[in-house]
Amino acid sequence: MAPAYELTARRQEQDRLQTEWILFGPFAIRLAPAASTSTHVARTTGQVVVFWGLFLAVFPVIIAVIERRWNLHVPFPDAVRWAGLVLLLAASALGIWSAVAMSTRGEGTPLPSATARRLVxxxxxxxxxxxxxxxxxxxxxxxxxxxxxxxxxxxxxxxx
Structure with missing residues (x-):
């Protein structure tokens, strides 16, 4: 009889969407190379800057420009803007803490292209x-x- 963790893994594989096709090239799952903690932290910092820059700056600016150009802009009350900022800061703090944990304890980065060498x-x-x-x-x-x-x-x- 197979161990329980193997049965669980098989069940999880059956239940998930087959999405391997998106993990190719630079996004393929690869074990992070053995390196110093500072190297992993530096790589993670670069990933954070690139992805947060794209998803929290570049893309939102493009969307805002399109909204204004097509007259779809909806003004939000100041309270909503402040609540959004607080939520962004809290989520960012959690994200940074998680990224540091993946870099230091996991000996890798949060992205699959240099995935952690140890379970975090x-x-x-x-x-x-x-x-x-x-x-x-x-x-x-x-x-x-x-x-x-x-x-x-x-x-x-x-x-x-």
């Missing part, structure tokens, strides 16, 4: 806690309120 559980644990204690209960309450019995039936039929 902290990274997933924080996201899981936030999801299960904050986001999921609010979402489930909203779905229950909006869809009632149909959502309850769905929730009974599927896993979390």
């Amino acid at each position: 559980v902290v990274y997933a644990l924080c996201g899981s806690l936030v999801w299960n204690w904050v986001v999921r209960p609010l979402e489930e309450a909203d779905l229950t309120e909006r869809f009632g019995a149909a959502y309850a039936e769905y929730a009974d039929a599927v896993r979390c």
Whole structure:
């Protein structure tokens, strides 16, 4: 009989979407080369600068320009802007902390192209806690309120 972890791995493989085709070239999963902690931290810093620069600066500016050009811009109240800034800062702090953990404890980077050489559980644990204690209960309450019995039936039929 196969060990429990092998059965779990097989079940996870059956349940997931087949997305290997997106992980090729520079995005292919590769073990980080053996290097000093400072090298891993430097690589992670570069990744953070590039990806945050793209997703939190370049892309939003492009979207804002398009919104204004097509008259789709919706002004937000100052309170919403401040709440967004606070959320961004909190999420950024968690992201940086996770990236440092992957670099120092995992001996790699958060990206698959130089993935950690050692298992780092902290990274997933924080996201899981936030999801299960904050986001999921609010979402489930909203779905229950909006869809009632149909959502309850769905929730009974599927896993979390």
